[in-house]
Amino acid sequence: MVANTRMVVIGGDAAGMSAASRARRYRKPDDLEITAFERGHFTSFSACGIPYWAGGEVDGPDALIARTAEEHRRRGIDLRMRTEVTEIDLAGQRVRARDLEGGTDRWHGFDHLVVATGARPVRPPLDGIDAPGVYGVQTLDDGQALIDGLTGTDGRRAVVIGAGYIGVEMAEALVRRGFQVTVVDRSPQPMTTLDPDMGTLVHEAMCGMGIEVVTGAEVTGIVTGPDGRVAAVATAAKEFPADVVVLGLGVRPGTALAEAAGLPLGESGGLLTDLAMRVRGHENVWAGGDCVEVLDLVSGRTRHIALGTHANKHGQVIGTNIGGGYATFPGVVGTAVSKVCDLEIARTGLLEAQATAVGLRFVTATIESTSRAGYYPGARPMRVKMLAERGTGRLLGAQIVGREGAAKRVDVAAVALTARMTVDQMTALDLGYAPPFSPVWDPVLVAARKAAAAVRDAGA
Amino acid sequence: MVANTRMVVIGGDAAGMSAASRARRYRKPDDLEITAFERGHFTSFSACGIPYWAGGEVDGPDALIARTAEEHRRRGIDLRMRTEVTEIDLAGQRVRARDLEGGTDRWHGFDHLVVATGARPVRPPLDGIDAPGVYGVQTLDDGQALIDGLTGTDGRRAVVIGAGYIGVEMAEALVRRGFQVTVVDRSPQPMTTLDPDMGTLVHEAMCGMGIEVVTGAEVTGIVTGPDGRVAAVATAAKEFPADVVVLGLGVRPGTALAEAAGLPLGESGGLLTDLAMRVRGHENVWAGGDCVEVLDLVSGRTRHIALGTHANKHGQVIGTNIGGGYATFPGVVGTAVSKVCDLEIARTGLLEAQATAVGLRFVTATIESTSRAGYYPGARPMRVKMLAERGTGRLLGAQIVGREGAAKRVDVAAVALTARMTVDQMTALDLGYAPPFSPVWDPVLVAARKAAAAVRDAGA
Known part of the structure; x- marks a missing residue:
């Protein structure tokens, strides 16, 4: 029996496999054929869990896998692991996929295409960045390599490049592993996802945990030793000895494939979709996850998150939607929570600079x-x-x-x-x-009360 | 120098003293004279903290006092402790106050009257209810008497009458004190502030903590021993031996004084106010705290909370408002959180029975x-x-x-x-x-998603 409709998914992680699973709930295999291509070794895993695996709090990698390839296949999804889509032919409604193990190359036709190619870690073109002892933390393969590296070294000096979410979470993980940790970031404060006055608190707390935080420092290169392994991280001012280096510089949308096919990208390089998660201007191409830009409901702009x-x-x-139901993703307000050891960090809405950049005036x-x-x-x-x-008193953002x-x-x-x-x-x-x-006035209400007073004081 | 305006506050706890303090911030003593009468020994205390003081987690009573009488006086509030207002003369704009220590009786004129007389614990007219060894937990005096009683007895059997918030919190406190605890309630489940299917979870968890929970049992009397002290709590079916009995039957609005003055009361006996917290129909009489009914924004009715x-x-x-600013209390949605040992209990909005009672249909x-x-x-x-x-899909309530x-x-x-x-x-x-x-889908969102599906399935 031939299925009426062919759904092809590029990327076997959160967005892609959620799309496949949900469509499958709506439509049986004789009605909808679902093929998903994943170039890596793992599917449906929690990348956000990697720092806790690295820190020894979580047993990985199995615990981080929400659903195995075999489980997906049992639900009627033809999931092809280690298979990379190398080309999207929109006019021909087909994708070219390469079996990375076998080396074969084949075209697969689609009626609906889901682009869920995720994000790529930022990896600056520094000397020595590919040296042994330098680790990314984006995939479970990365995580396994890092853990092998951490257990395989006698050295106890670790440098984390980048002091955003991944950077501070990895700093905690390395502290837990008994490393002496230095975090290097070009910004004046760690956590540029917070306003500087709030980022200062994170800076102070990290120092109190024995983590060296070096801010305002651009990394100029990775210094290697005679054995070719990493030996230090160099900035203009100083070298920081390192037995292990972790890259925590964040990610960018993984949209090279989509861009080559002519799909529309936003300012940060993420795919642009409509509210139903259709790629703009393409009736039967959908995109979601770390490769898209989402509407920020507070600023009215699209952002990559x-x-x-x-x-x-x-x-x-x-x-x-592919299944025949109706759903939309209305947008985000920019909420993020994180922690470094016992310090909790949260934000939602706009920072001061973000609000100013879109023309908002505020108190x-x-x-x-x-x-x-x-x-x-x-x-x-x-x-x-x-x-x-100012004037309206509408909430624009909060940081904790x-x-x-x-x-x-x-x-x-x-x-x-949102409201x-x-x-x-x-x-x-x-x-x-x-x-x-809670205190009798919840801290959020105390802040709201003070903000309301500031709105009144500022006038119209 | 004579102040232009006289503000009189009846009741020196949360609502009354917040009103006094806030008005004082707006208006100086030469503009507004503030007199507050409190019949008890304490002011501005956290009654909600009493179970934790009783359980030994909090050092009381001082820690539970947010602001002492002396602190209030230093801020220009003439706070008269141990002084009971015995009559409100609305026509004459005056209250009669009795000094409970000195025995004198005096009239005080007001331009603004704030009724903040709080709530009274429910105390059923049972034989033996006033026997030594039976304790309420409403005031700090109650708390001190209870703690003296707990430390002064060698017995280790405690019975709590009532399995609502106060009852379960006191059960925890008594467990912490090493008592063998029985909670007796007339309802089929503890925590009737939850739907029965959720209350069952509390029931099971309490049993798991070694607390005996006797439901569907009306207390018929307190049995005393030959020494006149409490010996057992009697129900129709059985007697429960008790060295200590704690009354946790909740509270009712303390509005006898207001009722005698002809101020308007709602169905549950609480004062009725407008959104500015003015007593309905009385331009210069205000009321707040445990003696009023508040608007429930979900049901559209007033309730006592x-x-x-x-x-x-x-x-x-x-x-x-008395200070010359402008503020309103728009209403509540019925949120409450509590815990018994490590079990956390929360609700907001309407229960099934409450929704049905106001004509709502729901999934x-x-x-x-x-x-x-x-x-x-x-x-x-x-x-x-x-x-x-049903139909609209509007959220009506949540329980956790x-x-x-x-x-x-x-x-x-x-x-x-609220939104x-x-x-x-x-x-x-x-x-x-x-x-x-959080899991990748927050539990609240998982519930919302399932509820949304139920709304669609139910149709219009």
């Missing part, structure tokens, strides 16, 4: 509070910063740095942003209160 | 998930239940029972309720995701 939770949602939207308010009633055991300090639009119980409080601001609430409206929110969970 | 966080907000609204969805990524250490199970309106990291997730639903979001809209919420904080 590589995050597993978005990728999963995109996949479900695509699969639902800010920053407060200190605690995670529980001050008298309750385990109450930990946190700082909350809020941005509100604190200890246990701090980060997920940002969700309240994320929902308020376009003013900080004054937020002041009256009925949030859960009991001494083990 | 005794909760410190609301009381504080009411006080700030009243103080702002429900219940899911199981975890507090963190399943592979991340410390991931704990939780169950989330959601109610959504789980372990660490469960309860405060209800805040997302609380904000969504009148549909469960379908919630599915796309951009909540914080990282493995230490």
